[in-house]
Amino acid sequence: MIGNLDISVLQQLWWLIVSVVGSLFLFLTFVQGGQTLIFTTARTEEEKSLIINAMGRKWELTFTTLVLFGGALFAAFPLFYATSFGGAYWVWMLILFTFVVQAVSYEFRKKPHNVLGARTYEIFLFVNGSVGILLIGAAVGTFFTGSRFSLNLYNSVTWGTAFHGLEAALNPFNLAFGLFLVFLARTLGAMYLVNHVAHEALVQRARRASWINLLWALPFLLTVLFGLMTMDGFAVDPATGKVFLEPGKYLHNLLGMPAVLVLLLGGLGSVIYGVVATGFLGRNSGIWFGGIGTVLVGLAVFSLAGYGNTAFYPSLTDLQSSLTIYNASSSKYTLTVMSYVAIAVPFVLAYVAYVWKLMNAKKLTLAELTGEDAGEMY
Amino acid sequence: MGDQILTTVDWARAQFALTAMYHWIFVPLTLGLSFLVAFFESIYVKTGNDEWRKLTKFWMTLFGINFAIGAATGIILEFQFGTNWSNYSWMVGDIFGAPLAIEGIFAFFLEASFFAVMFFGWHKVSKRFHLFSTWMVAVGSNLSAVWILVANGWMQFPTGMSFNPDKARFEMQNFWDIALSPVAVQKFTHTTSSAFLLASLFVVGISGLFLLQKRHQKMAQRSMVVAAVLGLVASVFVAFNGDESAFHIAQRQPMKLAAMEGLYYGQEKAPVVALGIINSSKKPGDNLPAFHQELKIPGLLSLMANRKVDSFVPGINDLVYGNAERNIVGAQQRMVSGKIAVAELTNYKGAKEKGDAAAAASALERFNQHKEDLGYGYLDSPAQAAPPVAITFYAFRVMVGLGTLFPLIFLLVLYSAYRGTLEGQRWLNRACFACLFLGYVAQQAGWVVAEVGRQPWAIQGLLPVGVASTKLAASNVQATFFMFLALFTALLLAEIRIMMKQIKIGPEA
Numbered sequence: 109m110i111g112n113l114d115i116s117v118l119q120q121l122w123w124l125i126v127s128v129v130g131s132l133f134l135f136l137t138f139v140q141g142g143q144t145l146i147f148t149t150a151r152t153e154e155e156k157s158l159i160i161n162a163m164g165r166k167w168e169l170t171f172t173t174l175v176l177f178g179g180a181l182f183a184a185f186p187l188f189y190a191t192s193f194g195g196a197y198w199v200w201m202l203i204l205f206t207f208v209v210q211a212v213s214y215e216f217r218k219k220p221h222n223v224l225g226a227r228t229y230e231i232f233l234f235v236n237g238s239v240g241i242l243l244i245g246a247a248v249g250t251f252f253t254g255s256r257f258s259l260n261l262y263n264s265v266t267w268g269t270a271f272h273g274l275e276a277a278l279n280p281f282n283l284a285f286g287l288f289l290v291f292l293a294r295t296l297g298a299m300y301l302v303n304h305v306a307h308e309a310l311v312q313r314a315r316r317a318s319w320i321n322l323l324w325a326l327p328f329l330l331t332v333l334f335g336l337m338t339m340d341g342f343a344v345d346p347a348t349g350k351v352f353l354e355p356g357k358y359l360h361n362l363l364g365m366p367a368v369l370v371l372l373l374g375g376l377g378s379v380i381y382g383v384v385a386t387g388f389l390g391r392n393s394g395i396w397f398g399g400i401g402t403v404l405v406g407l408a409v410f411s412l413a414g415y416g417n418t419a420f421y422p423s424l425t426d427l428q429s430s431l432t433i434y435n436a437s438s439s440k441y442t443l444t445v446m447s448y449v450a451i452a453v454p455f456v457l458a459y460v461a462y463v464w465k466l467m468n469a470k471k472l473t474l475a476e477l478t479g480e481d482a483g484e485m486y
Numbered sequence: 487m488g489d490q491i492l493t494t495v496d497w498a499r500a501q502f503a504l505t506a507m508y509h510w511i512f513v514p515l516t517l518g519l520s521f522l523v524a525f526f527e528s529i530y531v532k533t534g535n536d537e538w539r540k541l542t543k544f545w546m547t548l549f550g551i552n553f554a555i556g557a558a559t560g561i562i563l564e565f566q567f568g569t570n571w572s573n574y575s576w577m578v579g580d581i582f583g584a585p586l587a588i589e590g591i592f593a594f595f596l597e598a599s600f601f602a603v604m605f606f607g608w609h610k611v612s613k614r615f616h617l618f619s620t621w622m623v624a625v626g627s628n629l630s631a632v633w634i635l636v637a638n639g640w641m642q643f644p645t646g647m648s649f650n651p652d653k654a655r656f657e658m659q660n661f662w663d664i665a666l667s668p669v670a671v672q673k674f675t676h677t678t679s680s681a682f683l684l685a686s687l688f689v690v691g692i693s694g695l696f697l698l699q700k701r702h703q704k705m706a707q708r709s710m711v712v713a714a715v716l717g718l719v720a721s722v723f724v725a726f727n728g729d730e731s732a733f734h735i736a737q738r739q740p741m742k743l744a745a746m747e748g749l750y751y752g753q754e755k756a757p758v759v760a761l762g763i764i765n766s767s768k769k770p771g772d773n774l775p776a777f778h779q780e781l782k783i784p785g786l787l788s789l790m791a792n793r794k795v796d797s798f799v800p801g802i803n804d805l806v807y808g809n810a811e812r813n814i815v816g817a818q819q820r821m822v823s824g825k826i827a828v829a830e831l832t833n834y835k836g837a838k839e840k841g842d843a844a845a846a847a848s849a850l851e852r853f854n855q856h857k858e859d860l861g862y863g864y865l866d867s868p869a870q871a872a873p874p875v876a877i878t879f880y881a882f883r884v885m886v887g888l889g890t891l892f893p894l895i896f897l898l899v900l901y902s903a904y905r906g907t908l909e910g911q912r913w914l915n916r917a918c919f920a921c922l923f924l925g926y927v928a929q930q931a932g933w934v935v936a937e938v939g940r941q942p943w944a945i946q947g948l949l950p951v952g953v954a955s956t957k958l959a960a961s962n963v964q965a966t967f968f969m970f971l972a973l974f975t976a977l978l979l980a981e982i983r984i985m986m987k988q989i990k991i992g993p994e995a
Contacts, residue, residue, distance in 0.1 A: 165606055168598035171557065176590035178564055183587035186579020186655075193565060194572025194956035201966050204565055205973070211558035212977055215551055221987040223980035261835045262654040263576050266957055438580045439650070439657040449588050456595050463599040463619075466611055483991075484547065484605055 131406025141293030143237035187436035196273025206240030245286030254422035291325035306471035319387035342422035375404030512556035518685020520624035544993030574954035589633035596626025639670030686717025691922025694915035736791030756799035757782035817871035824863025827856035
């Protein structure tokens with residue numbers, strides 16, 4: 109059945125799947141955002157431990173989603189995997205570095221004889237939530253601003269700068285994108301705390317943190333939106349496959365794909381409602397509006413970059429080296445096999461949701477941290 | 487290939503080896519201990535005996551410490567295919583990416599979801615759902631090994647694909663040929679059973695330490711018996727499966743087998759060198775002796791390789807320079823053919839770029855005649871087709887030697903437990919503790935044989951490492967190599983100290 113689909117349909121389907129995984133990852137960065145709140149929202153060691161334990165039960169989901177995002181890109185768009193990871197070497201290496209130190213920090217922080225001391229592991233968590241997310245944002249920003257690389261006849265990448273990707277963080281648009289994601293993650297982290305922790309003083313501060321961080325995110329969001337609507341974009345001629353610069357390309361994409369406009373506005377509205385509900389209406393369910401909103405915004409961003417005859421990984425050095433979902437993809441056979449595999453995704457999402465519901469049925473309390481299982485707590 | 491690229495490749499290889507070896511310190515324990523913890527918890531749920539719950543939680547704590555650092559070191563490996571091996575990622579991404587994505591969908595989410603229940607769900611879910619979660623973590627961990635080993639098996643024995651000259655990459659033709667390749671199945675069974683063996687040594691070793699210290703003796707004996715049963719079954723399976731592995735290698739990677747045995751001249755009734763000192767000056771094609779000292783078992787290699795004592799096993803020289811008498815085409819001859827394939831591929835791409843259809847068709851025809859040797863066209867000399875012999879030879883002996891010792895230890899533990907003398911056998915408990923470390927040595931040696939033995943190929947016979955790597959200045963990779971060396975070493979030290987403290991605290995804290 110899937111095998112009868114045209115390869116271009118499969119390529120679009122796989123860009124959608126990759127976009128969904130990437131957008132879910134953006135929602136799950138509430139873990140990273142929460143990690144940065146330990147130095148601003150927590151006032152005592154107990155509160156810090158509450159935040160770390162709340163986030164610590166979900167860190168693996170975020171980590172795994174990132175791994176799946178990488179795996180799905182490798183499987184569906186291997187030329188992007190080869191070009192971006194091989195070319196923008198340093199930006200990806202530093203991102204990975206922050207995720208390596210994150211993975212051990214939860215488990216090691218409170219354990220006796222942990223060599224580096226609890227404070228070091230807390231700094232690791234903060235670095236992952238700030239530098240890691242900032243660099244991810246900068247890397248995603250290059251989907252619109254482009255990178256300096258060229259591909260030869262064998263699709264081997266040559267990067268045009270000695271900074272190998274770090275230069276992306278110096279571009280104002282990319283920087284604004286990264287900072288927006290950092291403050292969005294902090295907003296989501298604060299909303300998750302309100303939802304999951306039973307500690308009045310900390311929850312009150314988290315409510316406040318949710319709207320303050322959204323306020324911090326706003327100027328960066330506006331910078332990104334203004335940039336997207338006014339910048340030249342990397343368009344592809346569907347007849348020849350040639351890439352050319354088109355003024356207002358992303359604005360045209362937005363107007364040409366009304367569903368994407370709805371996703372973007374609906375997503376932003378949902379995030380704002382989540383924060384208002386958390387910060388001012390005393391509701392605890394804001395994280396769900398924030399989470400769904402983030403996923404919708406993520407889908408809109410990935411759609412703007414990949415659909416509508418657009419190059420999603422543009423080259424500034426050689427326009428024709430730019431990657432599109434059509435020239436960067438796997439073969440029809442592989443995409444078909446992978447599509448059959450992807451049928452299992454809803455099943456996976458179902459058991460993840462079921463386990464989440466079970467584990468979050470009761471709020472996290474200080475008593476749980478000091479009770480019988482204290483030795484196992486983060 | 488310029489000097490700089492060669493250096494970059496060397497650093498990229500060193501970095502991959504470093505990260506893979508660190509990763510493999512933690513992963514086998516995760517794979518095996520997850521099942522042992524599930525066994526312990528099953529006994530607790532069945533008996534309702536609280537001592538089994540404490541025992542389960544103790545081993546679970548050690549599992550958790552180890553699991554986190556395994557995940558941390560694993561993420562680097564996945565992304566490193568892109569960062570350091572970008573040409574590889576493009577050339578085989580159509581085949582290699584799918585198993586990695588399937589691994590993520592089917593395995594990692596099982597682990598990630600149920601891990602939280604396993605550690606924090608004791609009072610949040612029912613006893614039976616908790617047990618189910620523990621089993622799911624064990625199944626998820628081991629499922630994740632399936633797909634990465636399918637990918638590794640394909641690198642050792644590429645199948646189910648063809649080369650697309652337009653895209654300059656290999657493309658999948660048959661998913662099931664790749665997923666069910668005999669090498670992939672063999673890799674998975676050998677690797678996971680050896681992981682069960684290591685985890686059993688870990689539990690037996692720590693329990694032996696408790697018995698030596700006269701602490702937690704009841705718990706230690708219970709743990710030892712369960713682990714020794716699993717360890718004995720696993721170690722016997724590993725041995726038989728290892729023999730099967732040698733047979734596969736002989737058929738599909740004869741150069742690796744020749745390096746494992748230091749066999750330069752092919753022969754009938756080929757011997758296994760039980761013990762030997764390799765002559766490190768020896769190179770393919772020269773007249774130096776291969777060994778300074780050697781102790782041979784005649785005919786055994788022929789028996790292992792072909793199931794016939796008097797059969798012929800090719801040596802390194804046969805495979806490098808060819809052996810007309812035995813119809814063996816050597817790397818030297820394949821290089822000539824491969825260089826034609828490389829040149830005609832370039833001609834084909836160039837002609838297509840210029841729109842010269844006739845020239846493109848003729849170049850493609852010539853390319854197709856030589857495409858089976860494409861990978862050899864990128865080698866600089868025939869001798870480059872041989873892997874480092876000494877490392878492969880010694881690592882193989884360490885793996886096999888230790889693999890022969892471990893089942894004896896498990897047997898002795900079970901016999902002593904049956905006799906009720908486990909507590910008093912101080913020499914045996916010391917041996918168990920020592921075997922814990924030897925288990926790690928055997929694990930690392932096994933991967934050295936598998937990976938060093940297949941050099942210089944990233945994909946056996948098709949893609950040498952020099953072509954597979956990213957074009958980067960060596961200083962970049964050098965910097966990240968030392969960055970990861972420092973970080974992983976610090977984290978390993980932290981892990982060991984945390985483990986030691988938890989072991990000191992013990993299960994009854």
